Amino acid sequence: MKRVSGKNGGTPPPGVTFAPLRPGEPWFDDAVRLYCAIWPDDADDIAAFIARYSRMLDYRGLVAVRDGRLVGFGFGVRSLPGNWWHDQVAEHVGPEHPALRDAWCLVDLAVAPEERGRGIGSALMEALLASQPCSRALLSTEVENATARRLYEHHGWTYLHPGFAFVEGRQVYAIMRRELAA
Numbered sequence: 352m353k354r355v356s357g358k359n360g361g362t363p364p365p366g367v368t369f370a371p372l373r374p375g376e377p378w379f380d381d382a383v384r385l386y387c388a389i390w391p392d393d394a395d396d397i398a399a400f401i402a403r404y405s406r407m408l409d410y411r412g413l414v415a416v417r418d419g420r421l422v423g424f425g426f427g428v429r430s431l432p433g434n435w436w437h438d439q440v441a442e443h444v445g446p447e448h449p450a451l452r453d454a455w456c457l458v459d460l461a462v463a464p465e466e467r468g469r470g471i472g473s474a475l476m477e478a479l480l481a482s483q484p485c486s487r488a489l490l491s492t493e494v495e496n497a498t499a500r501r502l503y504e505h506h507g508w509t510y511l512h513p514g515f516a517f518v519e520g521r522q523v524y525a526i527m528r529r530e531l532a533a
């Protein structure tokens with residue numbers, strides 16, 4: 352287990368429990384629904400998208416549940432050359448950058464709007480980081496997403512790249528990194 356920091360160290364807030372996010376497990380369809388409510392998309396495409404990640408190296412995924420209702424989820428995988436996201440970041444920071452070595456990528460983190468600001472997002476993030484095996488972590492977040500950036504900044508993430516568009520003409524994403532204690 353990695354040592355984790357943060358207000359709650361990955362322990363769910365009172366009344367919230369964590370369970371695995373994986374196709375076929377309870378809550379998977381609810382997580383897909385929440386995903387599509389936050390980032391409108393086709394549910395089947397998103398189910399396939401998460402399922403694809405769930406087969407990748409060092410996949411970790413969690414859902415947060417309160418009162419029999421899914422209220423959040425997060426997942427990530429080891430960041431490896433050959434992976435589209437990793438290769439795009441490598442292009443911008445240099446493929447030999449030490450932040451890219453032995454790094455785990457937090458792919459998505461989301462909490463239902465009415466449940467935000469109660470520590471669920473932080474706890475999901477810390478629990479995921481604690482459960483994965485890499486020495487450091489990476490993520491991308493929209494430069495315009497001040498809420499998410501502030502949350503990550505408060506939890507020890509720093510900027511590896513101030514921002515670029517993964518797809519030309521689309522949103523600009525900051526790349527953030529965090530060193531994790533062994």
Ligand SMILES: CC(C)(COP(=O)(O)OP(=O)(O)OC[C@H]1O[C@@H](n2cnc3c(N)ncnc32)[C@H](O)[C@@H]1OP(=O)(O)O)[C@@H](O)C(=O)NCCC(=O)NCCS
Nearest residue numbers: 460461462467468469470471472473491492499501502505
């Ligand atoms: C980003 C996101 C996941 C954060 O989830 P969250 O559950 O609101 O996160 P937290 O409650 O842990 O932290 C949010 C704020 O609430 C505060 N907070 C944390 N625990 C708290 C508690 N027990 N009581 C009251 N407030 C608390 C935190 O201080 C934090 O403020 P800060 O960022 O200024 O430090 C959520 O806003 C979201 O789903 N956004 C849309 C999707 C998104 O943008 N995802 C990230 C893309 S990479």
